Amino acid sequence: MESQPPSRLFIKEMVMRNFKSYAGEQRVGPFHKSFSAVVGPNGSGKSNVIDAMLFVFGKRAKQRRLNKVSELIHNSTDHHNLDSAEVSVYFQEILDLEDGTHKAVSGRDFKITRVAFRDNSSKYYINNISSNFTEVTNKLKEKGVDLDNNRFLILQGEVEQISLMKPKSQGPHDEGFLEYLEDIAGTKKYVEKIDESYKQLEFLNERRSGVVQMVKLSEKERDSLEALLLKQDVKNEAEAYMLKELSLLKWKEKATKLAVADTGGKMDELQECVASLEENLKAERDKIQESKQVLKDLEATHNNNMKRQEELDNDTRKYKEEIKEFERQNVKHEENFMHMNRKIKKLEDKVEKDSSRIEALVKEGEDSNNMTPKLEDNIPKLQKLLTDEERVLEEITEF
Template identity: 70%
Template sequence: MESRTKPPEESVSNGSDSGPGRSRAPRLFIKEMVMRNFKSYAGEQRVGPFHKSFSAVVGPNGSGKSNVIDAMLFVFGKRAKQMRLNKVSELIHNSTNHQNLDSAGVSVHFQEIVDLDDGTYEAVPGSDFVIARVAFRDNSSKYYINDRPSNFTEVTKKLKGKGVDLDNNRFLILQGEVEQISLMKPKAQGHTMKVFLNILRTLLEPTNMLKRLMNHISSKLETLNERRSGVVQMVKLAEKERNGLEDVKNEAEAYMLKELSLLKWQEKAAKLASGDTSAKMVELQANMSNLEENLKNEREKIRENNQTLKELETLHNKYMKRQEDLKYREDVKHMERKIKKLEDKIEKDSSKINQILKESEDSAHLIPKLEDNIPKLQKQLVDEEKVLEEIEENSKGCQVTLLMIFIAFELEWE
């Protein structure tokens, strides 16, 4: 890849060198560049802020160093051929992740500064301005100054007014042009030599400062090299330890993969369980609502039943009281009837007793008479027993006769 360098700040060419103790004129320099979908740069990429005296764009091949220079050429009005392209639309970025973009643009931020003796600078108030150019798919382009639409003529006039040599194209010296300038014939050299000498003088102005800076950088580099050696040793020890822990790492990775798989399955199980639980919760909530409604109805019924029960208890108490009164009255009546019966019976028994007493008195009078009749009666009993014996003897013959007659009757009936 072709490598290019550029001076990032442009000084106003006024033919006078600034020395210590002398006033210096303002000069123009580039603060930063902003590229949007320009060539290899996708999206918005900012390059800068630049140093006031010297900056370098470095990087491996294919990293886009030349595209930074092409971006400056594009803003300063160069054609596609001067940027190694066939048409302006080829400046629009095109990659797998960014296809069919509509435009590409570059903005260059300028500022005027005044160099101070201590190596710093002072910005000129209100001197900042931005020049931008946007390329479109139809190979057209537009210029902007501070976000205001402009054109190539106005941009060129403004840059010339700030001391940028657009006529001789010496504001930006590309690779190979230094050699071409040095090989020019005297006639050709006369036209551009002053401009070239001014540019060289601008470039060589900070040489002493750069030497001091290089010495400082060299000492820091030695310190960093020493630190690097220590870090390299530590890295080697760490690599040795890392190699020793490789098996442990692999085992831990396998364990973590298993844990991750387990967690995924647990998550799936939890989701399924959550789904089932949610359905059950909805069902349970519906059942709970129904049960609450039923409970409410049952409580209302219980309350009504309690009220009815209280009313019935009141009626029952009244009825029982009334029944007790009625029973008491019946008992009294029954007792009265019983007393009356008992009185009647006592009266009857009294009369009977009186009669029995009378009869017993009468019997007491009869006993002597009856005792006198006992011998007679005993004798009569003996006589009667004899008669009975005779009758029994006679009755045995009669019994045989009757038996015969009975048997004869039975035989006839058969």
């Protein structure tokens, strides 16, 4: 019975929402199971695909040519002040068939999502369930994708950089082709452990050298004693003593070997413990870096708020002065209002008196109108009297 070929993981498609120059939801894929190419003119957004992968796989903002995560959020005239950007990568596990086709392994599909927020924080999801970078790293490592060594993506310019590398680094801060291969193979993390093992080996060699020197000194003493005991009767007693010394040295040698073996076992345990601590330390360093960035942004926000608070304090003092001026003007207006009320009262009293006078005058007018007919009846008599008086005056004048 032929053995079934091993399954492998590939990226089926990607979905980006409000990511960099992509407004709304943009779906890239489906990708080919073996080879895919993203082509297009300059400025069409090809680099966004790689940047989206770098974002989901936890690359630093500097490697994405950014200063902070919030710069990934789309910003344009029609879409401004968006709260977040999101990238989802859909993975599918497949089996390659002999006829060149493939079939999906049932129940092995999964999705990894990362969301960037306006406050420069981000959050991971696995199949829409809240997660973190450590769980994402372990999930992909189970499928053969090692995020720790960061060699699953070859970025633009790295091929030329690799070709120009020196065979071996010239200093502790340089990286040669040998160190690059160690990084790819994942053996770089054992360098410190190897150095520690060399130090332990050097320590044990020093102890061994001390024991060998003691043995050589004992042999010299034994030889001198043998020469001396040839001339004395106590040779047998001296030999017995030397045999006991030799037995003691052998027991010490066995004890030393047992101590070395026990130390080796402890070293293996310590190395395993150190490996676990290194993984935890890396995760904690990533968290610390993200926390530092968040703290830096919070400090900037705090400084802006302090400046705004100072501006508000200045405005408050200004408004208080204006309120005091308004209060003074209000008191003045109230006094004017009271004065006007008094004048209105006086005018109302005068209007009341004038109304009484008008009524009296109207009554007098009515009485005058009633007397007019009588006066009209007396006018002929008065005219006659006047004529008589004029005639008499003329006569008097002629006289």
